Amino acid sequence: MASAARRSTDRDGVSLSLRITTLADPEPGASGRRLAWLASGSDGAPVGSAFLRLFTREGQEHLAELEIAVHGAERRQGVGTRLLAAAVAAAREERRRSVITQAEQGSPADLFLAARGFRPVLALTYARLPLAGTDLAEVEELAERPYPGYRLTEWDGTVPAELAQSFADSRRAMDDMPMDGTDYGTVVWDVERVVAAAEAVAERGDLLHTVAVLDAADGAVVGFSELVVPGDGRGDGQHYGTAVLPEHRGHGLARWMKAAAILRARRRHPELGGLCTDTADGNAPMRAVNDALGYTPTHRAVEYQLDL
DSSP states (O other): OEEEEEEEEOTTSOEEEEEEEEEEOSSOOSSEEEEEEEEEOTTSOEEEEEEEEEEOSTTOTTEEEEEEEEOGGGTTSSHHHHHHHHHHHHHHHTTOSEEEEEEETTSHHHHHHHTTTOEEEEEEEEEEEEOTTOOOHHHHHHHHSOOTTEEEEEEESSOOGGGHHHHHHHGGGGTTSOOTTOOOOOOOOOHHHHHHHHHHHHHTTOEEEEEEEEETTTOOEEEEEEEEEOTTSOEEEEEEEEEEOGGGOSSSHHHHHHHHHHHHHHHHOTTEEEEEEEEETTOHHHHHHHHHHTOEEEEEEEEEEEEO
8 A cells, every 4th residue: 555645736726635545456356456546635535536457367458447436526626637647557557558447428527538538439328127117018028939949048146057168158249249449358258257257246245147048959058148136136237248149140039038137137126126238339239129128228428448
C-alpha cells in the first residue's frame, strides 16, 4: 500500500487537496487480478476510487479493464483525472496494450473519457424484462415449440461432469460476437475455466443457472444461455452469455434457451423483479431475440478504449 498527496486544481480554479492511496487485491482471480486506488480529501473522507482489472488468461494478456467512480459533489476538481493517471501508468507498467472501460451514453463519465484520449469502440443497449405481474404466455409458447434434432437441459452452478468438455468446447460460439473495434482478444475456454467461472459466481453469493441445447444425435452442447440471480432471489437477475455454435444457427435455438431461462427464473424465484441484459448494437440476431421475448431498452452505453 502506498499513498501520495498533492493539491489539484480543476478547470474552474477550485483546488482540492487529494491523497491517492494505492491498493492491491491480495487474491487474484482465475482470469485476472485487480489494482485499486482510493482518493480522499483533506479531511480523509473518500471522494473517488478506481479499479484496474489486469487480464491474465491466454489471449487477453494485453488487456486491462478500468472502473472509475467520483462522488457527484467532488466532480470537476481533478479527482477523476488523478485516478485515471494512476491507473493508466500502472497499465503501462504492466505492459498492457489497451485499456477498456464503459460509460452510460450522455453521462459525465461519457464526456470525461472522450476528452482524455479514449475512443468509442462499441455501442451497447441495455434492456430489462419485468417479471412481477407480467403475462409470460408468449414466452411459454416460444419455449414449448418443437425443435427437431435438439433437446434442452439445465443445471445450477458448475456444469455436470459428463457435459463439462462439451460445454467448454461450445464456448467458441462467442468468438464471433460483434465487438466492433474493441481490442478484446480471444478468450480461450477449457474445462478448468468454465468451472472457475461458476465457482466465482458462487463465492460472491450469487446463483448461476444455465440452460443448454444438446444435439440429439450425440448429446453434445451446441448452445447455452447463462443467468445469474442474486442469492436471496430478489432484485434483478442478469443474463450473461447466450450463444449458439455457428453450424447450428438459424433454428431459433437462442430464443428457445432464453425463453426457457425466463420461465425457470419465474418458477424458481417468485420474488425476482426482472431480468436484465445488454447487447451490442451490431448484434442484430440477439437484439431480435430480446425484442421477441419482451425486453424493453432502459439505456445505452459506450465501450471506450485507450490505446497505450
